[in-house]
Each structure stands twice: as C-alpha cells, then as structure tokens.
Amino acid sequence: MKFSIKEVKKVVVATMTLSILALVILFQGSSQAAGTTAGDGGETYKAKCVGCHGADGTGNTPAGKAMKVRDLTSAEVQGQTDAQLYDIIAKGKGKMPGYEKPLGADKCKELVAYIRTLKK
Numbered sequence: 001m002k003f004s005i006k007e008v009k010k011v012v013v014a015t016m017t018l019s020i021l022a023l024v025i026l027f028q029g030s031s032q033a034a035g036t037t038a039g040d041g042g043e044t045y046k047a048k049c050v051g052c053h054g055a056d057g058t059g060n061t062p063a064g065k066a067m068k069v070r071d072l073t074s075a076e077v078q079g080q081t082d083a084q085l086y087d088i089i090a091k092g093k094g095k096m097p098g099y100e101k102p103l104g105a106d107k108c109k110e111l112v113a114y115i116r117t118l119k120k
Ligand code: HEC
Pocket: 044, 045, 048, 049, 050, 051, 052, 053, 063, 067, 068, 069, 070, 072, 076, 077, 080, 085, 088, 089, 093, 094, 095, 096, 097, 099, 111, 115
C-alpha cells in the first residue's frame, strides 16, 4: 500500500497536533502540582494551627478558649503589619510556640498571607 505526499502530510500534522496537546496537558498537570506544594499557607494552617486558632481563625476551640487566643479575623489582629504577624508566627508569643525552626521562613510567610485571607 502506498501513501501519497498529501496523506503523509496529514499524518505528520495529526501526530504533531497530538504531541503538542499532550505537552500542554503534561505542562498543566505539573504546574498544578507545583501550586499545591508551594505557596499554600492554607495547608500548613490546617496541619499546625487549627487546634488552637480554629479552622476559621476565630479561636473557637477548647484550646483556643483556654488560652484566650485573639480572633485572627478581627480588626485588632488584622491591624498589625505583616512583619508583626510574621514575628509572632516565627518566634512565638506567650503560650504560642514559634514555627520558624520546624517550618522555615517561607512557610511562615505563607501563613501570614493565609491569615490575611481570613479577614472579615
Ligand atoms: C498551642 C496553641 C497554638 C498553636 C498550635 C498556634 N497558636 Fe497562634 N497563638 C496562640 C496563643 C495562645 C496566642 C496569643 C499569644 C499572646 O498574645 O500571648 C497566639 C497568637 C497568634 C497570633 C497573633 C494574634 C494576636 O493576638 O495578635 C498569630 C498571627 C498566630 N497565633 C498565628 C498562628 C499560626 C499561623 C499558627 C500555626 C503555624 C499558630 N498560631 C499556632 C496559640 C497557638
């Protein structure tokens, strides 16, 4: 069986289109995966902070109430600068442990950004 030049061209174009599509899908998949590992303060918050501060940041948990944590969504807390919030998260304050050592500076910065999203 013989193919004409036209048919060969069609096959080449189809193969190229398919491989470009495959590349685009692969690329999207990898950028999505990167999105969940880097820059997601919400995941860290859920893992490390909800016990005392509550999922919504209001501190409405038994531990939060016992330690009288301030509502992270409130104007008092949100009124502080990023640097102030970062310091509390990184170095700790009162009964709150510091998280710079176990999590690293980048994760602490992500947590500041996440707390900003809790603002009422
Ligand atoms: C063991 C309980 C506990 C855990 C876990 C905890 N905190 Fe706290 N947090 C506190 C307490 C208690 C305070 C109040 C400290 C004070 O004012 O003396 C506080 C204060 C804060 C403040 C300052 C709020 C204010 O009063 O201005 C921020 C911001 C904060 N925590 C963020 C976090 C983040 C982010 C995490 C998770 C990495 C976390 N906390 C984990 C107990 C905790």
